[in-house]
Amino acid sequence: MTDLSPVAAVERRIDVLRALDGAPDSKVGVAERVDISRSTAERAMHELATHGFVASSSDGYRVTIPGRLALDAHGQRAARIDAAAAVAPLFDGVSLSFDLDPAVLDGVRVVEAQPHAPTRPVECVSTLVADATHVSAYTGRFLSRHARLYHDRILDGMTGCFLTTERIIERQRTTRPGELQEVIDLGHVSLRRLDRDDPVTLVLAETPDGPEMGLVVYRDESPRGFLGTDDPAATRWARALYERLWTAATPV
Template sequence: MTDDGPAAVVDRRIDTLRVLADGPASTPTLVDRVDVSRSTVDRAIHELGALGFVASAPGDNRITTLGRVALAAHDRRSRRLDTLADAAPLFDDVALDVDPAVFDDATLVLAGPRAPHRPVDRVATLVADATHVSVYTARFLGRHARLYHDRVVDAGMTGSFVATDRVIEQVAAARPDDLRDVIDLGRVALRRTGRDDPVTLVLAETPTGPEMGLVVYRDGVPRGFLDNDHPAATRWARAVHERLWTAAAPVDL
């Protein structure tokens, strides 16, 4: 049985919608441009018209305003699925409840044999103009620790950090003076958590608005970075950090 639901119809008739998005077209023109039979075009126009996505008059078919919205929604969903498929191998061990919006129009950067540090480099880009960062991390990278220290001390950035005991101990051992510096300046708040996801989540507040980044580790090595400044994605990142912050315990250094 043919599925007549809106999503199924748009998937099935997407080529017709795309042609009409370029401008009104007659049925013979659609037959030629979609490269299907006249009966197939007639069914497409009927199905899309029943949903209000296409309007027809003698000799002319046009996409409606909501038809354009439906086309954009289809393309956004397709891009999300593409990103999900690319990112799927990274998330086997990640228990965070990731909102699907995080993958909408996101930038996914993967480490490669010739560019193993790409995910780490993207964190530096993310916080380059940040005035405040909200961070959750269960993995230690000396490069990140130095980055945050320098931004706090040299640029006046503030930060709220939730980290595992292991990360806090590693920072204290590797860069003890740096940790004391930023705490003493009163620009950094630090809490400890028992949660241990193989990720670093960064929400950067910048002059142009918030932006989130998610570094995903495999076998202790940064393998990918997901970047997004869409409001729904940054809301998710903020909610995750606030939840972890509330459940975390103060650190007594």
């Protein structure tokens, strides 16, 4: 049975909807532009008009405001699917205790570690927090370069909230003795411990231009790659996730 839903209609008639997006046209004109028969063009117009995505005017059929919204939504969906394929190698074999929101894929920048440039994801985090006034970070992995980065930025005046495991806290104390207590004593850092051990680092950076989020994905202890975006829906998701983790964690 044919699916008569608006979603199915847009999927079936997307070429017609795109053809009308530039300027109104007749059924004959659309048939020629999309290279379909006139009867197919007529059925497409009728189906799209039934859902309010096109309407007849003195200049021919035109895309309505809802029709443009449907086009944008279809484009976002396609872009998210392409982005999901681009990040798939980073998540091969990775299991997380939380779900990623699809908004993370909107406007995402993907940087993979390469054999000749294994620190590229770490450099992305450095760029992310370079101008930050505050960071909220959750990590299930320890990188000495990240520890040094946060330490130096906090001494420069940045504040931070950090969530991690007991193992990583002890490693920080062993690897860089005194540094953790130094920034805590400044009053610029809040630290909490949790039991989960996801192979990622999530960073939400508050910057003068607004919030940005970054996610580093690891293979064992080495960064596979970095995902970054300042999309508002993505940063809202990152903030909500961090707040849930923070509430469930134990103060150090």
